[in-house]
Amino acid sequence: MPDNRGYFDVFGGKFVPETLMHALEELQQEYKKAKRDKRFKKQLNYYFSEYAGRPTPLYFARRLSKELGNGLKIYLKREDLLHTGAHKINNTLGQGLLALRMKKPRLIAETGAGQHGVATATAAALFGLECDVYMGDEDIHRQALNVSRMKLLGTRVIPVHSGSKTLKDACNEAIRDWVTNVRHTHYIIGSVVGPHPYPLMVRDFQTVIGKETKRQILKKEGRLPDFLFACVGGGSNSIGLFHPFFKHKRVKFIGIEAGGLGLASHKHAATLIEGKLGILHGSRSYLLQDKDGQVNLAHSVAAGLDYPGVGPEHSYYKKIGRAVYVAVSDKEALDGVGFLSQTEGIIPALESAHAFAYLKKVAPRLGKGKVIVVCLSGRGDKDIDILKRYF
DSSP, rough: OOTTTTTETEEOOOOOOHHHHHHHHHHHHHHHHHHHOHHHHHHHHIIIIIIIIISOOEEEEEHHHHHHHOOOOEEEEGGGGGTTTHHHHHHHHHHHHHHHHHHEEEEEEEEESSHHHHHHHHHHHOOOTEEEEEHHHHHHHHHHHHHHHHHTTTTTEEOSSTTTTHHHHHHHHHHHHHHHHHTTEHHHHHOOOTTTTHHHHHHHHHHHHHHHHOOOOOOHHHOOOSSEEEESSSOHHHHHGGGTTTTTSSEEEEEEEETOOOGGOOOOOOOOHOOEEEEEETEEEEOOOTTTTOOOOOOSGGGGGOOSOOOOHHHHHHHHEEEEEEEEEEEHHHHHHHHHHHHHOOOOHHHHHHHHHHHHHGGSSSOOTOOOEEEEOGGGGGGGGHHHHHO
């Protein structure tokens, strides 16, 4: 998966202006070459281990397991311990190396929570590239710390004042920039969304999460886990964890979306639960839209989940029943931050906290002695202003 046209069944594809087709074809061909290039793999692995801090620990959460009871054994995949504080660096290092191969001196990106923006700014500084990051004005206020980090790294943060002033609108502006400057600019999409080959490429860079998890859990438990839990916005951390286990049918996938103020309120980002098939940002997938096909505004207290679409591979997993997708409200997610912080001494990002909130809710129904891995995709430093107000 996917096929040569970038489809996971009916999901995916390449729906872009003609001016971008050459850039996408160039990227697709260069990525194919890079995947076969031992030097590229060696470079990427070097930066993963020596710069980003891989492999990340698979930590047995003893107190959390005891608190939830039922003999559960809960492990946390600690992507929060990576350089920049989240899994996003896995993808930006890979795409930064691709930009060097294509001799493109400028990077652009979109960001919501700011973690992808920081990771892109970090890769740009590391590789000596110019960088501009588009960010919704609402998210700039919510994630002021990450804005400061990007600027310190030498990146220009461009505020977006249109629409909901969040991630969707930042994507729109980044695509407009790319159309205009495609010859010397590489667009680093931060999740498994967008036109082919982005969903495939971002997934491949993020599968380091699941591949490490598989090796680590076999060493610790002598078997594969029963459940994998991860939050889903665009869906890169979750696909990164899920995909290496795809053929192991006994391992159940649980993706947790942002329920916002509740599904009935229509102020949420539960795309896989409430969405319908449509096209957004160059790809066919489930998305939040009204009866006329206009994209609805998404809402989440977690800026990284505040997106009305989702990666096409997740849509495929939903269609075939390989993954179950659920929603957690803003309040539950905020409570999830406190729950993990005070049980394990780890402050999770609001995005990751959605997974812990749902785990707490369903733990009594999972069965005795189950082994569970939760992707702790990022740390909560960036959310401290929101958390201060709430707590």
